[in-house]
Amino acid sequence: MSRANWEVVIGLETHSQLNTTSKIFSGSPTAFGAAPNVQASAVDLALPGVLPVMNRAAVERAIRFGLAVGGEVAQRSVFARKNYFYPDLPKGYQISQYELPVVQGGALTIRVGDGDKAYEKVVRLTRAHLEEDAGKSLHEDFHGMSGIDLNRAGTPLLEIVSEPDMTSSAEAVAYARALHALVRWVDICDGNMQEGSFRCDANVSVRRPGEPLGTRREIKNLNSFRFMQQAIDFEIQWQIEQIEDGHKIQQATVLFDPDTGETRAMRSKEDAHDYRYFPDPDLPPLVIAADWIARVRSEMPELPVALSARLQADYGLSPYDAAGLTASREMAQYYLDALAVVGAAQAKPLANWVMGELAARLNREERDIAQSPVTPSQLAGLVARIADGTISNNIAKKVFEALWSGEGQTADAVIEAQGLKQVTDVSAIEPIIDEVLAANPKSVEEYRAGKDKAFNALVGQVMKASKGKASPAQVNELLKKKLQA
Amino acid sequence: MDTVKQLSARLAAGDVSAVELAQDYLAKIQAANPALNAFVELNEAQTLSEARAADALRAEGRAGPLTGVPIAHKDIFCQTGWHARCGSKMLENFAAPYDAGLIERARAAGLVTLGRTNMDEFAMGSTNESSYYGVVHNPWQLDAVPGGSSGGSAAAVAAGIAPAASGTDTGGSIRQPAAFCGITGIKPTYGIVSRWGMIAYASSLDQGGPMAHTAEDCALLLNAFAGFDTRDATSLERAPEDYTRALDAPLAGLRIGVPKEFFGEGMSDDVRAAVDAALATFRTLGARTVEVSLPRSGYAVPAYYVIAPAEASSNLNRFDGVRYGYRAPEYRDLNDMYAKTRAQGFGEEVKRRILIGTYVLSHGYYDAYYLQAQRVRRLIADDYQVAFRDCDLILGPTTPTVAYGIGDKADDPLSMYLGDIYTTSVNLAGLPGMSIPCGFGAGGLPVGLQIVGNYFDEARMLGAAHRFQQATDWHLRTPPR
Numbered sequence: 001m002s003r004a005n006w007e008v009v010i011g012l013e014t015h016s017q018l019n020t021t022s023k024i025f026s027g028s029p030t031a032f033g034a035a036p037n038v039q040a041s042a043v044d045l046a047l048p049g050v051l052p053v054m055n056r057a058a059v060e061r062a063i064r065f066g067l068a069v070g071g072e073v074a075q076r077s078v079f080a081r082k083n084y085f086y087p088d089l090p091k092g093y094q095i096s097q098y099e100l101p102v103v104q105g106g107a108l109t110i111r112v113g114d115g116d117k118a119y120e121k122v123v124r125l126t127r128a129h130l131e132e133d134a135g136k137s138l139h140e141d142f143h144g145m146s147g148i149d150l151n152r153a154g155t156p157l158l159e160i161v162s163e164p165d166m167t168s169s170a171e172a173v174a175y176a177r178a179l180h181a182l183v184r185w186v187d188i189c190d191g192n193m194q195e196g197s198f199r200c201d202a203n204v205s206v207r208r209p210g211e212p213l214g215t216r217r218e219i220k221n222l223n224s225f226r227f228m229q230q231a232i233d234f235e236i237q238w239q240i241e242q243i244e245d246g247h248k249i250q251q252a253t254v255l256f257d258p259d260t261g262e263t264r265a266m267r268s269k270e271d272a273h274d275y276r277y278f279p280d281p282d283l284p285p286l287v288i289a290a291d292w293i294a295r296v297r298s299e300m301p302e303l304p305v306a307l308s309a310r311l312q313a314d315y316g317l318s319p320y321d322a323a324g325l326t327a328s329r330e331m332a333q334y335y336l337d338a339l340a341v342v343g344a345a346q347a348k349p350l351a352n353w354v355m356g357e358l359a360a361r362l363n364r365e366e367r368d369i370a371q372s373p374v375t376p377s378q379l380a381g382l383v384a385r386i387a388d389g390t391i392s393n394n395i396a397k398k399v400f401e402a403l404w405s406g407e408g409q410t411a412d413a414v415i416e417a418q419g420l421k422q423v424t425d426v427s428a429i430e431p432i433i434d435e436v437l438a439a440n441p442k443s444v445e446e447y448r449a450g451k452d453k454a455f456n457a458l459v460g461q462v463m464k465a466s467k468g469k470a471s472p473a474q475v476n477e478l479l480k481k482k483l484q485a
Numbered sequence: 486m487d488t489v490k491q492l493s494a495r496l497a498a499g500d501v502s503a504v505e506l507a508q509d510y511l512a513k514i515q516a517a518n519p520a521l522n523a524f525v526e527l528n529e530a531q532t533l534s535e536a537r538a539a540d541a542l543r544a545e546g547r548a549g550p551l552t553g554v555p556i557a558h559k560d561i562f563c564q565t566g567w568h569a570r571c572g573s574k575m576l577e578n579f580a581a582p583y584d585a586g587l588i589e590r591a592r593a594a595g596l597v598t599l600g601r602t603n604m605d606e607f608a609m610g611s612t613n614e615s616s617y618y619g620v621v622h623n624p625w626q627l628d629a630v631p632g633g634s635s636g637g638s639a640a641a642v643a644a645g646i647a648p649a650a651s652g653t654d655t656g657g658s659i660r661q662p663a664a665f666c667g668i669t670g671i672k673p674t675y676g677i678v679s680r681w682g683m684i685a686y687a688s689s690l691d692q693g694g695p696m697a698h699t700a701e702d703c704a705l706l707l708n709a710f711a712g713f714d715t716r717d718a719t720s721l722e723r724a725p726e727d728y729t730r731a732l733d734a735p736l737a738g739l740r741i742g743v744p745k746e747f748f749g750e751g752m753s754d755d756v757r758a759a760v761d762a763a764l765a766t767f768r769t770l771g772a773r774t775v776e777v778s779l780p781r782s783g784y785a786v787p788a789y790y791v792i793a794p795a796e797a798s799s800n801l802n803r804f805d806g807v808r809y810g811y812r813a814p815e816y817r818d819l820n821d822m823y824a825k826t827r828a829q830g831f832g833e834e835v836k837r838r839i840l841i842g843t844y845v846l847s848h849g850y851y852d853a854y855y856l857q858a859q860r861v862r863r864l865i866a867d868d869y870q871v872a873f874r875d876c877d878l879i880l881g882p883t884t885p886t887v888a889y890g891i892g893d894k895a896d897d898p899l900s901m902y903l904g905d906i907y908t909t910s911v912n913l914a915g916l917p918g919m920s921i922p923c924g925f926g927a928g929g930l931p932v933g934l935q936i937v938g939n940y941f942d943e944a945r946m947l948g949a950a951h952r953f954q955q956a957t958d959w960h961l962r963t964p965p966r
Contacts, residue, residue: 092802
């Protein structure tokens, strides 16, 4: 069995919770984590006679998304009822959009992989539609019963449906990450995956090259990128094995179990609901006037794709750097703020610092860049001192640590206080080199015998002896001179 | 028999207080209701507290024309302080923590709630026989149906135990019982009266409105009931209007359209005679009658009985036994709980319509039934617009026959549905329609004349009806005691 003989087809459906203050069809608040049912009004509880009224703010976010992906914002879209019974679905139907969604088409450019193997790909979007979330069924803590919490019922969602354009779990994850970044970038969703604000369903099928599309299985509710990767990889492998063993894939909805790393069928096509969609008679068609779209367009931030292109064109950054810096709006803002202080000439070293040391440190402490203890201007000051030769890259890491832990207000203050200024005075370095050469005759001998490694060892010794303050370039130069003398 | 107008005058003159009036009517209800079953809930304390508030308002000089006038509310409107059972076992214990839009406006106008009136379960029915709380008897003949679904409201007004009542009309539920009971009722243009808090049967058709003895009373009440409501997305935002403004407009020059399709087969002779006589009266008063055609009106009943059940089947999903209302006492699991709750909580007619609605929305049938019915609906609306090019109002019978006997059509729903042939097209088109008494037919039972206007033409309709009622006394006749 080999993956090589198989093509994988993946499409994603993403539920993105819109960050409105009130629900999509009622005035109840949407804040997460309140005591059960305190954020459920008569409308959310579906008491008799209550009616839905569209929340303008949710529509505005849908427009923003449509513009961000270059989709068509429908001037007229229709809300439909999706009928089914479940205890956490108070009306017995979900108000969604079916035949006429608010956004049609659009695309997302994703960057897949690292280094030389990285490539860009355009994933087409089918549609995005507005709908309401259901409540939650709580099966723990109630002996032999289920608890119903309707706080989430009526929370606005934008369901974003991609075309089946992805061919690997890596592409699916890259798409999900790009989408996640985008919805936060245009400020329509907080992207909090633990709280369920951004959750994906993946439709996965496999086929032999040249064959028609295989039967798909839908993996529901993937709420982390890692699980998404694992779930899709498992599912691909499982489907290939099934087919190679002579079985047919049955259309099904499956769940991923992070504990076992496996997917398992929740329901098959046979028990699929007939949702009896029909236009909701309580809600007139959603009409979005051209001037509304124009106003939203005028208020849109520069989009990541445009900013990425600008970073490459104006500052000579690589596609990799530009993609990394535009991974989130906060990251991009941080970079641009620092760049404004340090100047365009340092665009590349600054990019390395933001995506390297800073990102790693933030990651280790699970902090957002917006909450970075090292501010953009502090980092800019640091990069400026590397640029003018005041400190080496290695010393700069010390200065960064000091800034991180609040030991100084600026890089200059840290350098001053800790005496980290790079030594460039030849007369100060030469005696150190002489000392090192005298103490390491074996290395000197090896170098002369043609072993380059020995040279590096000597550089290291000199740097160590200078407590890192010597300029590595200068040490190189002087050492070579001495050895060749 | 007292009209709203008369009571308003007596209250304004200080001849009677709202409390006295309420007590007077409560006493009448006590006496008559056991035979009629028009009221399903009475709450003397609640009524008198509202009446006292009305008297207090008057004492402060803040009374309006309706302050202190008693009214009965159909049990479909949510109203704090009262149950809202909607004729169903499903909601036997339900009391809403909010007021319907119509109730709020009635309260604001100072109307005093006498009680809650019986109705067909979830407004599904034309006879009031589908009420879980028992049949309502027609005051004109106790073994005849009062019509439905606002049968309790119609019977209460006809019997003189309430001067006025609220009703709702989805396919004729104000007009048909008004006709059967010999009173006046108007279903306004869709979107004029808020549907907030009005328990939904078929959302795109449901519309609340007043039922009373006279067109003038209906105009006064519609002034109170009508108005934009931000909580109802189908409510229309329009400047408030005075529906009494055209009551005295002369009928000279009024063009009355008479749809030939409404005078064909199925219409009984007694109804035809009364309606013809009414048209002659209108001519005498200066109006001109012209024949018009509503060629697709024959499809109204089939289209209605696709669209209304489709919407109902979805609207009634919420009655699942989970959060409120009836829940079956014993069940095995979740699905069994749903099945038993709904099997036990809903009556036959409601279940029938849920099944029809579920069927017509099902995968594979949607296009042939629901979508097709929506197309027909548009054509029917178009027909009316064509007809209104040649006339100002359209007149005809409200029902093909007078009220029939209780039980006569209980086993033949189709024949009951066919009784709606003149009324459903008005709801499908979203037009305003009313019924006024225009004579008596077989068994001395009242005949109703239907008046249909173009959108927002309620004032003209009420004016024509009022002029007719100035020239006739059908609306003043009272049933035998």
